[in-house]
Every structure is written in structure tokens, then in C-alpha cells.
Amino acid sequence: MSIENIKSRRTDALQFLPVNLFASVMGISGLALAWRLSSEVFGTYHFIGDIIGAIAVIIFLILALAYSIKTFRFFEKVIAEFKHPIAGSFFGTITIALLLLSSVISPLSKTLGEIVWIIGTILTIMLSYIIISRLLKGKQEALNFVPAWLIPGVATLDIAVAGGTMPFAWAHEVNLFSLAIGTFIALVFFVLIIHRLIHHEPLAIGLRPSMIILIAPFEVGFLGYTNFSQHIDNFASILFYFGLFLFVVFFFKVFKKTVPFGVSWWAVSFPMAALSNAALKYALYVDSWPIKAIAVILLAVLTFVLIVLFVKTLIILFNGKLLRG
Known part of the structure; x- marks a missing residue:
């Protein structure tokens, strides 16, 4: 087989690259921020x-x-x-990744961090508008009400998470605007x-890890x-x-x-990272040994889970x- 054919096959395999793999950048960025905290x-x-x-930056650039x-x-x-009524929500993982990377980058380059935050903010608001407008067309299947639907809303909360200390005069109102959208x-x-999980069929086994996303509004809300x-x-x-x-x-x-391993497992990474960051921040405020113990346990669990996910992803x-139809 020629080199050209090998390159063509590899490029063709990219058609099966799932957008939800950007959740790995979210989780690893969150882990970086947790260790800094x-x-x-x-x-x-x-x-x-x-x-x-x-x-996290390298993985984002590659993806x-x-x-x-x-x-x-x-x-x-x-x-x-x-x-797609479910997969479409995972495009929010790209915008959230950008917002989190702005916080990762800022200590090294304040200007670059601000530029990335602005880009992430614009794309996040645009995506939220498109996704919500699409859902309001009606006739949505109840079984499509899955935790991934929270991603575009949580994305707007992340604007304030990453932009709470932005120096722009207009940043205060943008952060308030994003908190309003994301909260409701x-x-x-x-x-x-929750209604769907209680009254309808259980989630498909491939979507089971995404249940952890349900903690994200509370922990990301806390941080924002x-x-x-x-x-x-x-x-x-x-x-x-509550989160x-x-x-x-x-x-x-x-x-x-x-629950077998698949790319969908990365859905647990960012909510857990948000919880770990929230626990560490709360430990700074409370200064109580039980809270600090919880923060240590959560950081250790998060680190272990992400290492396992990273290694298993490299294996497949x-x-x-990973790129098989």
C-alpha cells in the first residue's frame, strides 16, 4: 500500500471523529485549574x-x-x-473548552487568555441561541431529554467562571447576562x-456516563x-x-x-472537575478539615479517573x- 493511500485512509477515518471528544479538553483543563487551586x-x-x-492546550489544537x-x-x-437532537448539544464542549483554556492560558499570557475568552464567549452565546431556538420548534421526543441537553446552558455559566476577573468595562454585564441565561x-x-429519568426508559448504556453532567449546573453555577x-x-x-x-x-x-468504555465516558470529566474546583474553593472559604478532606478525596478521584480515561482513549x-464507523 502506497504512502498516499495510507494518508487517505487516515484522513477518511476522521469522518468518524466524534465532537464529544472535546469533552476531554474540558476535563483536563478543569484538572489543571484544580491542581493550581x-x-x-x-x-x-x-x-x-x-x-x-x-x-490540555495540545490536545485541543490536535482535535x-x-x-x-x-x-x-x-x-x-x-x-x-x-x-442530531442529542449529539448536537455536544458542540458546546468546544466552546466550553475554549473558555476553560482561557483560564489555563491567562497566567502565562494575559492578552492571549483574554482573546480566547472573547472568542469562546461569542461562540457560546451563538450556540446557546441556535440550540434553544431549535428545541422550541416543538415535537421533541421525551426520550431525547438527556443530560447532554444541559451542555449549552452550562456553557453560558462558564463564561462567568472564566471571565469573572476580566478587566474589560463591559465584562461585568456580559458575565451577568451569561449567568442569567445559564441559570434558567x-x-x-x-x-x-429528571422527569424523563423517572418516568421513561433508562438511558441507553452508552449515555449512562453522561448522568454525571447533572451535577454541572450546580458546581459550575457555584464557580460562576x-x-x-x-x-x-x-x-x-x-x-x-446539592451538587x-x-x-x-x-x-x-x-x-x-x-458500562463499557467509550468516548462517552469523557462526559464525566468536566462535571467532576467542576466539583473538585468548587470543593477546593469552598475549602479556602470555610477552612474546615472535613471540607478539606472532601476536597482532597475529590481531587484524587478526579485525577485517577482522568488518567484512566486518557490511557484507555489512547488504547482505542x-x-x-476510536475512528471506526
Whole structure:
């Protein structure tokens, strides 16, 4: 087989690259931010977070290039993915990844971090508008009310998570605008999804890991609200504790040997990263050993889970299963 044919086959395989793989960037970026925050709470090495952050940037660039090639060569497949009632929501993983990367980059280059945040903010608001407008056309199947529907709404909350300290005069109103959108979208969709989980068939086994996304509105909401207000009050505490409670509930439903590994498992990464960051931030505020113990456990679990996901993803990439139709 010629080199040209091998390159062509590899490029053709990109048509099966799932957009939800960008969730890996979300999770790894969140892990980087958690380890940076850990250096403030526990005095761990700051460079750990920097190394993980560099890995997140590299993975994003690789995925962005690969998905751009897919878009150029297999545009109809990308459009079909975007229009899908479930998969379409995962395009929010791209915009969230950009917003989180702005926080990862900012300590190294403030200007670049601000530019990435602005791009991420514009794309996030546009995507939220498109997704919500599409859903309001009506006649949505109840079985399509899945946790992934929360992603575009949670994405708007991430604008404030990453932009709470942006120096622009207009950033305050943009952050407030994003919190307003994200809060009420998340509230409505959360109720719809819980209703579907209670009254309809269980989620397909491939979507089972996405149940952890249900903690995201509360933990991302906690981070966005506290970054915006620059303090932690009782409302913020309630968001943190309810998200923590939901995590315990869903942890034992998701992390089972009966749920086979697939790219969909990356759906657990960012919600868990948000919970870990929230716990570390709350530990700074409360300064109580039980809260610090929870923060340590969550950071350890998050790190272990992401290492496992990363290794397993590399395995299915190199054995050809990741990009197989």
C-alpha cells in the first residue's frame, strides 16, 4: 500500500471523529485549574497544574485541526451531527473548552487568555441561541431529554467562571447576562431531564456516563456565581452541597463494570472537575478539615479517573477502534 493511500485512509477515518471528544479538553483543563487551586489550599506544586494545562492546550489544537479537516472533507456528516437532537448539544464542549483554556492560558499570557475568552464567549452565546431556538420548534421526543441537553446552558455559566476577573468595562454585564441565561436554561432542562429519568426508559448504556453532567449546573453555577460576586454566601454554599449530593447519588449508578468504555465516558470529566474546583474553593472559604478532606478525596478521584480515561482513549485510538464507523 502506497504512502498516499495510507494518508487517505487516515484522513477518511476522521469522518468518524466524534465532537464529544472535546469533552476531554474540558476535563483536563478543569484538572489543571484544580491542581493550581490545590497549590493555594494545600501548598502542592504549582507546576503540576501548568503541565496538565499544557497537555490540555495540545490536545485541543490536535482535535481542532482534526475536526477542521473533518468539516472540510465531510461537511455533511458534521451538519448531521450538529442537527442530531442529542449529539448536537455536544458542540458546546468546544466552546466550553475554549473558555476553560482561557483560564489555563491567562497566567502565562494575559492578552492571549483574554482573546480566547472573547472568542469562546461569542461562540457560546451563538450556540446557546441556535440550540434553544431549535428545541422550541416543538415535537421533541421525551426520550431525547438527556443530560447532554444541559451542555449549552452550562456553557453560558462558564463564561462567568472564566471571565469573572476580566478587566474589560463591559465584562461585568456580559458575565451577568451569561449567568442569567445559564441559570434558567439549566433550571428548566434539569427538571425535564429528571422527569424523563423517572418516568421513561433508562438511558441507553452508552449515555449512562453522561448522568454525571447533572451535577454541572450546580458546581459550575457555584464557580460562576462566586467568581462574579467575588464572595461565597449561603446561596453559593447550597449550590455546592446539592451538587455534591447529586454526585454521590450518580457515582454509584455510573461507575459500574457493566458500562463499557467509550468516548462517552469523557462526559464525566468536566462535571467532576467542576466539583473538585468548587470543593477546593469552598475549602479556602470555610477552612474546615472535613471540607478539606472532601476536597482532597475529590481531587484524587478526579485525577485517577482522568488518567484512566486518557490511557484507555489512547488504547482505542492506536488499535483503530476510536475512528471506526
